[in-house]
Amino acid sequence: MTSTLLATPTNQQSGQGIENSTTNPPGTRANTLDFYARVGCASASADLTVRSGQTFVAQQYTAYPFRLSRTFRLDPGDNRRAYLYLMNSAPGIFGGDRLTLGLTAEANTRLYLTDQAATKVHKMPVTDATVARAQLAWQITVGAGASLEFVPEPLMLYADAQLYQSTTITLHPSSRLFLSEIIVPGRLARAEYYQFREYQNRLQVLAPDGTLLFGDAMRLTGQSNAFKDSFFFAKYPLISNIFIVLPNIDLDTISHELATNPQLNSPHLLTGASPLPNCNGLLIKVMGERVDHIQTYISQVLACVRTISNEPDLPHIPK
């Protein structure tokens, strides 16, 4: 099912945020969130800037500190995929933040979503319970035949930070997902290492009927981590995960590429891959010493996925 673009998007003030809606009445689902975007696939357009088959932002609601970039078309020779940057005008995440974000990728859309810079999780004073920790929650829905590539910049856990993060993704059986994350346990260049208090990250990937396909829950303690100085964490301090779900693609092809492609065998990284439960998907775990090494690896894996899926080559993503 595709969306039909009826009118040129307009910005509207809604509550304390800005709503930009083209097809649905303003306020749908968005009012309880700090950020919400819905992308649709155009079938016919009154707006000459959007062509049939293109993914476009059908609705967006943004409240402080979030804004969404304009839509970029970066695939060479193929402008169906939308490239969007989620922008955060705050200096980072602070104690007391309760940020909820939503994203709906409607049927047949193709979206690459990223952000502009690393998310800094700042010091949170333990003396005041109201600001002793922060929460960040994502609710994402990916419709039939849609493809979501969500490649955020690293999350940096500063000294005395405490962040509870959750991501719930509802995935149609025919949709594709590429999700990556990089966790940096402090400002390593300043020798700040595991000085945060705690980081929890819960991921749930659900079928449309609510059945859990797979889930992950990480609890990483900082100052009280008895293992932070053992080689299990100290040798490769950066932790990264890549979740890939690709219906109708032979995962062995990707696994073979991961094992044999020289570009994907960096001497600076420790990597491993495993099929995920209850879906045609792959989990890749990565540990390293430098963010740029891991980011390069993630880009190369995504490029590999694009090639195997007969999708346009991954372009340079300006940052």
Place this chain on the structure above:
Amino acid sequence: MFADQRWSLMQLSDSFFPSGSFTLSHGLESLIQSQEIRSTQDLRDFLELILHNKIGSMDVVALRQAHRASANNDNREIQAIDALLFARTLLQPNRDSQCKSGRALLMVSRSTWNSPKLDAIHTCIQIGKMHGLHPIIFAVVGQSIGLDEDNTIFAFLHGFLTGVCGAALRLGLIGHINAQILLKEMAPQLEMITQKTIGMDLDDMWSCTPLIDIAQMTHGALPQHLFLN
């Protein structure tokens, strides 16, 4: 504890009990071959990390809840916990080995102890309603032979610990004497983990052993290996 329960506990937690878990190294073989683990202290760190950050925070939590469901004769809940643990076990080598050792444990247990509960679990697995993961089967076996939650968990953890120490012994990392000293020194950790899970429910399950996960993921690619994971 009654004499027959004491005997059941001894029998279930004995490495002589053929549950198939002696074929698992939980990533230790891979880390020894890559020379990341070279000493008894490294092995101790490995055991503490995996016990506190994976086995104790995930498998034992599921085991405790499955034991309670078994005590309530709630077979649906046992199936739901099995399905949840399967969906939360993201590494295929672990899922495969947990299924194999769980089914092996069930087969031996059904032959050793007559229990309608074990027969019901067997039927669920046969018709595809359950995966039969090792911690879940262990919970139902422990409960059905009269062990309470804590003793079932202690037997499970003891089996895990002796299994990994046995792997370290066979891989030539430690000798018999050091293995026994390590087992004795680790005993308080098992008690600590058992107590920690009393108030935890299924939503509280978590794990964080990234380097060990990668070692388990790459184990299959080792040129030669003794263990399944």
